[in-house]
Amino acid sequence: MKNFKRFALYTILLICFALVAVFYFNYPKLNIISGYAAKNVCSCNFLDNRTIEFTEKHDNNFSPVNLAKNKVDEADKLATSSVYGLQERIAVYREGLGCVLVPKKADLETISAATAPSRWQKQTNLPYPYGELPQKDTVFANVNYQQIDKAVEEAFSNNDVQKTRSVLVIYKDQIVAEKYGDSLNRDSKLLGWSMTKSVMATLYGILQCEGKLKVSNPAPVDAWQTDSRKNITYSNLLQMNSGLEWEEDYATISDVTKMLFLAEDMSAAQANKEADAKPNEQWNYSSGTSNLLSGLLRKEFSTYEEYLNFPYQKLIDRIGMKSMVLETDAAGNFVGSSYGWATTRDWGKFGLLYLHNGYWNGDQLFDKDWVDYVSTPAPNSEGMYGGHFWLNASKKLPDAPTDTYFADGFQGQRVYIVPSKDLVVVRMGLASGDAFDFNGFLSGIAEAIE
Structure with a gap:
């Protein structure tokens, strides 16, 4: 009985050691995973109006990124992600610049206030690719x-x-x-x-x-x-x-x-x-x-x-x-x-x-x-x-x-x-x-x- 208890104790200690080792070596990776997830959720949501459910089902649905839990804050235009509640990352949307991951010691307000580029959005009354109008029906004899x-x-x-x-x-x-x-x-x-x-x-x-x-x-x-x-x-x-x-x-x-x-x-x-x-x-x-x-x-x-x-x-x-x-x-x-x-x-x-x-x-x-x-x-x-x-x-x-x-x-x-x-x-x-x-x-x- 004593030997069995000793064996069980050693087994538990070995399992605990293995779990600690796995956590130790993989903990830094969680920062990368949550960073990828937050950045992609933010961009998909604010650049293309995709819901968080859609992004998780499609864009972020691969291992290990799909381990991340994500949230979107529409009011502050940001997304947060973490893995098992650890290594939370924030990505913020800036008009004209898209989303950016916020470095952990950076000032969110300063990054959010970044300058946007000037865009030239002139309408052209021409068909694609040179304008916005539909193309004329064209059939090429040499195209199957x-x-x-x-x-x-x-x-x-x-x-x-x-x-x-x-x-x-x-x-x-x-x-x-x-x-x-x-x-x-x-x-x-x-x-x-x-x-x-x-x-x-x-x-x-x-x-x-x-x-x-x-x-x-x-x-x-x-x-x-x-x-x-x-x-x-x-x-x-x-x-x-x-x-x-x-x-x-x-x-x-x-x-x-x-x-x-x-x-x-x-x-x-x-x-x-x-x-x-x-x-x-x-x-x-x-x-x-x-x-x-x-x-x-x-x-x-x-x-x-x-x-x-x-x-x-x-x-x-x-x-x-x-x-x-x-x-x-x-x-x-x-x-x-x-x-x-x-x-x-x-x-x-x-x-x-x-x-x-x-x-x-x-x-x-x-x-x-x-x-x-x-x-x-x-x-x-x-x-x-x-x-x-x-x-x-x-x-x-x-x-x-x-x-x-x-x-x-x-x-x-x-x-x-x-x-x-x-x-x-x-x-x-x-x-x-x-x-x-x-x-x-x-x-x-x-x-x-x-």
Whole structure:
């Protein structure tokens, strides 16, 4: 009996020790989980008027984010989330800027009072994509509409797994297919995640076209000027081959999760990293690099207001992407790695701008040379990556045209640009990887155009 009691005591102590160890090692992760949940609930609610129930059922319904309990305060325009009542995080909405996670020692009132960008919302009496009017019915003899419809329908089949939210197919500026799921519609704003990187790169293309910057020049980061990092150029950053350390792992507490869900100034995360290699010697995908580029962009302007207005005046509102919002971090920098929201049709306009080599209804935003730059394989990327755009030069999509290049975001956000087919295809969703057949989807559409 005595031995049994001793065994039971040791067993209980061992279980308690194991539970303490699990809690100790996982407690910091709760901060990331509740941060993700609060930020996404806030943005979904205040940017797109989704209910908290809808967001929990769809946008936040994956492990471990679905462990978070969430609340929305409509009066103060904020969301709070916690896991088992621990590590509560707050995200607050600012008009024109979207939502931001509030750093734990930051002043909520100061962050809430941030300056909004000036928007230019001119109405244009033209059909999409250049205005608000419906398109005229157009039938192209060389387009197999039945095949396109089949590819679109298949994108929504078995949607508990594929989780497609919207598809838009544009040929020669004409919408030839459009479909929405999850009770969403053409006015729903959807998060582009890393497609925002391609938007950030475009701002550099505009600056270069205007003669205000050369991407071949060294990036002016103060902390780099006394060591070999001073040789890193804007182009090295845009092509993700700066040689800097960075860990892009969303399943752990890594460089990227600490930046997105803990950092006040996201532009500093990559700037503070040491070099693993010389520029052009090593390709390494890094969201920190995109936010560093956002911080460097801010240096190009004498006032914060000029920086804040630049993306809208020179790109977003200039091509009528009226729904788009680029969210900022707590330090006021655009989160150029991840936080661009827009309707599916406005994401389509972004793709069309590139399909037309920077030309938009009589307005040249950037040069054809810029399109060539972003769609040319970066050194050491194995043909998969250009200048903040992904490429099909390596035939990662084996049955799709090799000249395809695209903006690519977490959970399967895509804007495909296919010059040889005069085609732009947008797919927005909540699943990627093996859950969705991007090769079959895009090739099925492209092959329908003779």
